[in-house]
Amino acid sequence: MTVQNSNSTDIDEIFRLYKIATDFQKTKFIVHWPEFDRKLIEMEIAEERQWKIVIDNSIACVWATTFNDPQIWEERNNDPSVYIHRIATNPDFRGKNLVEIIVDWAQQYAANSNKKFIRMDTVGDNPGLIGYYTKCGFDFLGLSKLKNTEGLPAHYDNATVSLFQISIDE
Known part of the structure; x- marks a missing residue:
């Protein structure tokens, strides 16, 4: 198992995983991911900000x-942080504690990047996700009503988000 940057040959698989995640969200939640712009993913790959876990030569x-992440984190955005977005898991690898692997990786990544926090948000007040992310090591910071969502993906329009954070030990 390795964590590595995604590359341009991964784009179709990234979108397949986003579709699977969105279809699942539609069965459980009112708010779900929109279809993301391919240019966004291409830019993230070019900037080495799109990541993958590879297990047995498959993207897990x-x-x-x-x-x-100023529109979501507002004044807290001034804190040196790594923000994690759009975790999508291959169904063949569910139950493998991949978010815990991401947390372990992110702690090292944040420390190497001189960041003090790992942060994440999810749209809405979802007790199941709140419980899961706190089990994975995040502190639940509460709910925040977004004020300016211009330019953010559509699922953030008029949204309240749950905020999560892990402090990096010095």
Whole structure:
């Protein structure tokens, strides 16, 4: 098992995993991911911000990172942080604790990048996800009503988000 940057040959698989995740979200939640712009994913790959876990030569999971997320985190965006977005798991690898693997990786990545926090959000008040992410090591910081969602993916329009954070030990 390895964590590595995604590359351009992964784009079709990334979108397949996003579709699977979105279809699952539609069965469980009111809010679900929109169809993401291919140019966004291409840019993330070019900027080395799109990641994957590879197990037995298969992509088990994908996610994206950024060092800035001002529309969601507002004044807290000034804190040096790694922000994780769009975790999508290959159904063949569900139950393998991949978010815990991402957390372990992100702690090292954040420390190497001189960041003090790992942060993540999810749209809505979802007790199941809140419980899962806290089990994976995140502190639940509460709900935040987004004020300016211009330019964000459609599922953030008029949204309240659950905020999560892990502090990196010095």
